[in-house]
Amino acid sequence: MRTVKLLSIAILAGAFQLGVVSMVFGHGDVQPQAVDTEGLEKLPEEIAPENPYRLMGGEQYTLAIEIGASAYNSNCARCHGLEAISGGISPDLRMLEEGQFGDEWFMERVRKGYSQNGTYKMPPFQEILSQEAMWAIRSYTENQPL
Ligand code: HEC
Numbered sequence: 001m002r003t004v005k006l007l008s009i010a011i012l013a014g015a016f017q018l019g020v021v022s023m024v025f026g027h028g029d030v031q032p033q034a035v036d037t038e039g040l041e042k043l044p045e046e047i048a049p050e051n052p053y054r055l056m057g058g059e060q061y062t063l064a065i066e067i068g069a070s071a072y073n074s075n076c077a078r079c080h081g082l083e084a085i086s087g088g089i090s091p092d093l094r095m096l097e098e099g100q101f102g103d104e105w106f107m108e109r110v111r112k113g114y115s116q117n118g119t120y121k122m123p124p125f126q127e128i129l130s131q132e133a134m135w136a137i138r139s140y141t142e143n144q145p146l
Contacts, residue, residue, distance in 0.1 A: 032074075032075050032123070032125070032128045032129075033071070033074035033075055034128070034129075035067065035070075035071040035074075035075075035129060035130065035132075035133035035136070036067070037067055037130060037132040037133050037136060039063050039067075040053065040060065040063060040064060040067065040132045040136065041053075041056065041060055041132075042132065043131050043132055043135070047107055047111070047131060048131070048135070049100060049103065049104060050099070050100040050103050050104075051103050051135050051138050051139060051142070052135060053135055053136070053139050054139060054142070061139060064135060064136045064139035064140075065136075065139045065140050065143050067133070067136040068133075068135075068136035068137045068138070068139045068140030068141070069140045071129070071133050071136055071137050071140075072084065072137045072140050072141065075125070075128075075129070075137075076093070076137065079122065080092070080093050083144060084140070084141045084144040085144075090122070093106075093141040093144075094141060094142075094144050094145075094146050095146075096141070096142070098142065102142070103138060106134075106138050107134060107138075109122065110125050110126075110129070110134050110137070111124060111125060111126040111134070112124050112126065113125065
């Protein structure tokens with residue numbers, strides 16, 4: 001009995017969250033945030049196959065993680081959860097594969113988003129975020145503890 005009740009609460013909470021998400025995107029009154037990547041090394045136009053800031057290491061990587069934290073909070077947290085801890089509706093980004101394989105998948109999804117039956121479950125960010133900002137977010141999520 002108890003588990004059934006908990007389950008239905010979880011489902012209700014999920015439905016509510018989805019409703020909020022479609023409201024947010026339906027009205028366009030919550031603008032995705034441009035990200036200030038000042039201090040991060042500029043990247044060539046072509047999308048890198050692997051997180052360039054992780055490869056650079058040192059201060060560039062530290063700064064990328066810092067910038068990524070705020071970029072994540074203003075663009076991704078409402079679906080993927082505060083501090084990248086998913087509430088279960090959208091995937092937990094800390095669980096992505098490490099290294100280049102995870103990087104490629106990350107960039108693919110973030111740039112193109114994800115749509116199902118003609119509606120976006122996740123909006124594409126390629127027109128909104130610079131490549132520098134996307135890698136900064138990846139730097140942040142890959143360093144959030146599980
Ligand atoms: C409107 C809600 C929403 C927003 C905002 C959003 N996402 Fe998503 N995201 C989703 C959903 C839903 C999925 C699951 C799609 C699927 O089934 O692959 C997803 C999938 C992903 C995946 C693939 C995860 C996996 O395990 O396969 C990545 C990476 C990702 N999102 C990154 C981001 C980043 C980075 C941002 C912010 C720049 C962001 N998302 C913003 C809803 C969102």
